[in-house]
Amino acid sequence: IAVAAEQQPAKKVAVVGGGLAGALIAVYLAKRGFRVDVYEARKDPRKEPTIRGRSVNLAFSVRGIAALSAVGAEGPVLSLGIPMHARMIHSHSGETTPIPYGKQGQYLLSVERQKLNKDLLSVSESYRHVGLHFEHKLVAVDPEKGHLTFKCLGNNDQILEVDADHIIGSDGAYSAVRRELMKRPRFDFSQEYIPHGYKELCLSPTQDGEFAMAVNYLHIWPRQTFMLIALPNQDKSFTCTLFLPFDQFDVLKTKEDVLDFFQREFPDFLALMGEEKLVEEFFRNPTGPMVSVKCKPYHVSDKVLLIGDAAHAMVPFYGQGTNCAFEDCLVLDGLLEKHKNDFARALAEYTRTRNKDVEAMCDLAMYNYIEMRSLVTSPVFLMKKKLFNFLNWVMPRTFIPLYTMVSTMNAQDVIG
Ligand SMILES: Cc1cc2nc3c(=O)[nH]c(=O)nc-3n(C[C@H](O)[C@H](O)[C@H](O)COP(=O)(O)OP(=O)(O)OC[C@H]3O[C@@H](n4cnc5c(N)ncnc54)[C@H](O)[C@@H]3O)c2cc1C
Numbered sequence: 001i002a003v004a005a006e007q008q009p010a011k012k013v014a015v016v017g018g019g020l021a022g023a024l025i026a027v028y029l030a031k032r033g034f035r036v037d038v039y040e041a042r043k044d045p046r047k048e049p050t051i052r053g054r055s056v057n058l059a060f061s062v063r064g065i066a067a068l069s070a071v072g073a074e075g076p077v078l079s080l081g082i083p084m085h086a087r088m089i090h091s092h093s094g095e096t097t098p099i100p101y102g103k104q105g106q107y108l109l110s111v112e113r114q115k116l117n118k119d120l121l122s123v124s125e126s127y128r129h130v131g132l133h134f135e136h137k138l139v140a141v142d143p144e145k146g147h148l149t150f151k152c153l154g155n156n157d158q159i160l161e162v163d164a165d166h167i168i169g170s171d172g173a174y175s176a177v178r179r180e181l182m183k184r185p186r187f188d189f190s191q192e193y194i195p196h197g198y199k200e201l202c203l204s205p206t207q208d209g210e211f212a213m214a215v216n217y218l219h220i221w222p223r224q225t226f227m228l229i230a231l232p233n234q235d236k237s238f239t240c241t242l243f244l245p246f247d248q249f250d251v252l253k254t255k256e257d258v259l260d261f262f263q264r265e266f267p268d269f270l271a272l273m274g275e276e277k278l279v280e281e282f283f284r285n286p287t288g289p290m291v292s293v294k295c296k297p298y299h300v301s302d303k304v305l306l307i308g309d310a311a312h313a314m315v316p317f318y319g320q321g322t323n324c325a326f327e328d329c330l331v332l333d334g335l336l337e338k339h340k341n342d343f344a345r346a347l348a349e350y351t352r353t354r355n356k357d358v359e360a361m362c363d364l365a366m367y368n369y370i371e372m373r374s375l376v377t378s379p380v381f382l383m384k385k386k387l388f389n390f391l392n393w394v395m396p397r398t399f400i401p402l403y404t405m406v407s408t409m410n411a412q413d414v415i416g
């Protein structure tokens, strides 16, 4: 006797990686009635102590918010996020110039990554057919069989074998799922590390507990081959990121080296940060690499799909990586809707339609990096942005600055 579709057991999806993309796709698939198990190598971030001054934030834009709104998960970002209506450009002499992101109502949101990840994991867990498994590191995967092997890091590295109907690889730029797909013929893959590294520094609130700088801005110190940015946090600190070539990081070995560098290049920032705090932050926080990854196809028949950085890691000079990862979820959901949960059709169309868009974002981010690294001092940055904003004012429908088009949001875009 044919068992009615709704009485068949729900298809099982294994999501490898419980970062931002993994947590959101789990919500999407749970809403579609799949049985979802998320396997994350790290510990449950919700049980980890929040280390003050270690928050990392993201610039969020309309494409990311739309993907959250589609599953009713935009609450945390909208309540958490701090609007940045303009960039604040800091010149070498310490002058600051605000340049709006566009007309009134166009802005970016500064959102704390960890808090967002925790909230999305909790939203996914609110669905009874979602299971979260932390400290489970994928060590092998057989895409054709839908078979996965995990090492249970919290349990003497015991091995756990899992079978799933479908596998989502959302395990980031250094994806283990993608590594398996790379063994297959006709799998295109390219990656490029850039010569710059990045280091996060926390600019604490002032003595009287206020923000140390103007709050509703994305602060930028453009210094040609290196740049500094600062995004505001809910706790009135700023998460600042220094982008500097590794060979320049390598020569900043002593306290004096660091203080001389900041006194020369970012005197206003040094004054805000204080020498003691700057040195402490500089040597405590790691210097991270930045890689651009492209690959294709993103799927293996109806069995495996790569999303987020696992599919398309981009250098962060457009602030769109998470926004693209979230848009991946929206696109996949639309295709599952179109193909009535037929993964084979949905995944094939996903690769066919999504690839050109995300590779355009990867290229834009790299183009921005090259442009920022070469042309940009604050006068050039100011002139360029003011000219763009003027042209947009003169021809609002025909000239929209590319960055504004890609990255900023309108209130009505969000509220719909
Ligand atoms: C300096 C910097 C600044 C950035 N700023 C912005 C910004 O302003 N705006 C923006 O939109 N984006 C920004 N990004 C990009 C953004 O951080 C990424 O695009 C985003 O984190 C991608 O999410 P993801 O879930 O695909 O990957 P990740 O966030 O990397 O998550 C992958 C998860 O998989 C887990 N994992 C990895 N391997 C395994 C395994 N073998 N088994 C199990 N689990 C595994 C990891 O522990 C992790 O939790 C920035 C990136 C950098 C480096």
Ligand SMILES: Cc1cnn(-c2ccc(OCc3ccccc3)c(C(=O)O)c2)c1-c1ccc(Cl)c(F)c1
Residues within 6 Å of the ligand: 059, 087, 218, 220, 227, 228, 229, 243, 316, 317, 318, 319, 320, 368, 371, 372, 376, 381, 403, 407
């Ligand atoms: C984290 C985040 C979110 N968005 N952006 C971003 C990116 C590019 C931008 O402009 C293109 C451009 C600026 C300067 C010169 C040419 C082109 C603008 C802007 O217009 O404000 C904002 C960043 C960011 C990330 C790293 C650095 Cl180093 C940085 F400066 C900003």
